[in-house]
Amino acid sequence: xxxxxxxxxxxxxxxxxxxxxxxxxxxxxxxxxxxxxxxxxxxxxxxxxxxxxxxxxxxxxxxxxxxxxxxxxxxxxxxxxxxxxxxxxxxxxxxxxxxxxxxxxxxxxxxxxxxxxxxxxxxxxxxxxxxxxxxxxxxxxxxxxxxxxxxxxxxxxxxxxxxxxxxxxxxxxxxxxxxxxxxxxxxxxxxxxxxxxxxxxxxxxxxxxxxxxxxxxxxxxxxxxxxxxxxxxxxxxxxxxxxxxxxxxxxxxxxxxxxxxxxxxxxxxxxxxxxxxxxxxxxxxxxxxxxxxxxxxxxxxxxxxxxxxxxxxxxxx
Numbered sequence: 493x494x495x496x497x498x499x500x501x502x503x504x505x506x507x508x509x510x511x512x513x514x515x516x517x518x519x520x521x522x523x524x525x526x527x528x529x530x531x532x533x534x535x536x537x538x539x540x541x542x543x544x545x546x547x548x549x550x551x552x553x554x555x556x557x558x559x560x561x562x563x564x565x566x567x568x569x570x571x572x573x574x575x576x577x578x579x580x581x582x583x584x585x586x587x588x589x590x591x592x593x594x595x596x597x598x599x600x601x602x603x604x605x606x607x608x609x610x611x612x613x614x615x616x617x618x619x620x621x622x623x624x625x626x627x628x629x630x631x632x633x634x635x636x637x638x639x640x641x642x643x644x645x646x647x648x649x650x651x652x653x654x655x656x657x658x659x660x661x662x663x664x665x666x667x668x669x670x671x672x673x674x675x676x677x678x679x680x681x682x683x684x685x686x687x688x689x690x691x692x693x694x695x696x697x698x699x700x701x702x703x704x705x706x707x708x709x710x711x712x713x714x715x716x717x718x719x720x721x722x723x724x725x726x727x728x729x730x731x732x733x734x735x736x737x738x739x740x741x742x743x744x745x746x747x748x749x750x751x752x753x754x755x756x757x758x759x760x761x762x763x764x765x766x767x768x769x770x771x772x773x774x775x776x777x778x779x780x781x782x783x784x785x786x787x788x789x790x791x792x793x794x795x796x797x798x799x800x801x802x803x804x805x806x807x808x809x
Contacts, residue, residue, distance in 0.1 A: 499534075500541070506531055507538040558804040562797065565808065566789040569771070570595075570796045573804040576777070584777055584800055589617025592775045592798040596702070597622055600660060602629040604699040607636040607761060607769065608656060609739050610649035610671060611714040612704030614775040619656045631662030634694045636701065637739050637760035638671040638682075638719065667691045669759040671719035671740060676756035683759060695761045701769035703794065705776035706737045707784045725754055736784025738774070738793050739766060745783070747791010771796060782806045 506524070509515045510531075517535075521528040538544045550556050555573040562571035572595060576587035596618065600606070609615060633656045639649025650666055657664035669688050673679035682688055704711075708730055710720035719740075721729070732752060733744040740758045742750040749763055766772065774794030776785050779802065786807050788794055799807075 503534050503538040504543055506534045507544045510535055511544060555801050561808050562804060568789060568795055568797055572798045573801050576800045578778055578800045578802045581778060585613055585617040588614055588775055588777050588798055589621040592618040593621035597625045600625060600628060605632045605634060605694060605697060606700040606702060607634045607695050607698045608653060609703040610635060610637040610639045611719060613711055613713045614704050615702060616652055618775055619652050622659050625660045628660050631660045632665055633657040633662050634665040634691060635667040636695060638667050638669040640668060640670045665691050665694055671760055673757045673759055679757045679759050695765045698769040701766055701772045703738050703774055705774050705781060705785050705788050707781055708734060721754060735787050738788060743787060743791055745787050747787045747793055777803045
């Protein structure tokens with residue numbers, strides 16, 4: 493019993509030095525003539541015995557319970573839930589973009605290859621919110637969906653790709669083709685172009701796919717670009733059960749592919765290439781996208797989700 497009592501005394505002493513006085517384990521070991529392994533074991537025992545109780549107090553504006561719930565329910569690697577005003581799209585996009593930008597700039601590594609979806613307002617907000625990331629080398633930013641379209645909007649996709657490459661001291665790889673070709677034959681001819689073919693080839697080995705999540709009705713950004721399907725074509729997709737798209741690849745309520753002849757007209761990342769990306773970051777929010785976002789995470793189309801608190805609550809409901 494005496495030995496147990498002395499061990500409790502030592503546990504308490506070590507715990508106070510470490511947790512209250514901020515003394516590091518090697519210094520505690522030297523001060524008390526213990527091995528560092530012994531100090532580590534005593535700290536672990538102190539926690540197991542309830543001598544030390546570690547609590548984390550989330551600051552206002554964070555939603556760790558929602559994030560944990562989303563990760564558990566949908567098998568996500570990470571969920572980032574942003575406190576924002578979902579009824580104000582401009583504010584929401586800025587807040588989602590800021591959160592995604594911070595996550596991206598703190599997790600990118602040298603030699604990463606990043607595919608970025610074109611024509612996404614949330615991704616444009618992400619790139620605009622990013623700060624330069626010093627110290628990275630060999631990063632490649634590859635445009636994941638064709639970026640040529642309406643001349644009034646055509647600069648959007650290439651600017652976004654180039655700006656991100658500049659921020660991470662990387663190289664931009666442009667996909668010089670429309671996102672949606674006029675026919676399957678013209679899309680095939682575009683894919684045969686050496687420069688287009690080379691860009692598409694790089695999308696097969698992505699460390700990161702940075703994507704928006706779209707509903708059947710195209711966003712204003714996509715609609716202006718001229719790379720959206722017609723009303724009649726979208727009605728056909730809805731009849732097949734489509735609820736949303738990632739990189740113009742449509743899926744149903746379970747996140748399963750909705751395949752149609754329209755797939756053959758898309759010049760961009762394939763379903764297989766997207767699935768093979770080692771990390772798939774989706775940035776999207778707002779009530780009109782709840783169904784599309786739920787289905788995307790349920791189907792594993794993204795494994796990191798940046799969204800707003802109302803969408804997160806809806807996904808958990």
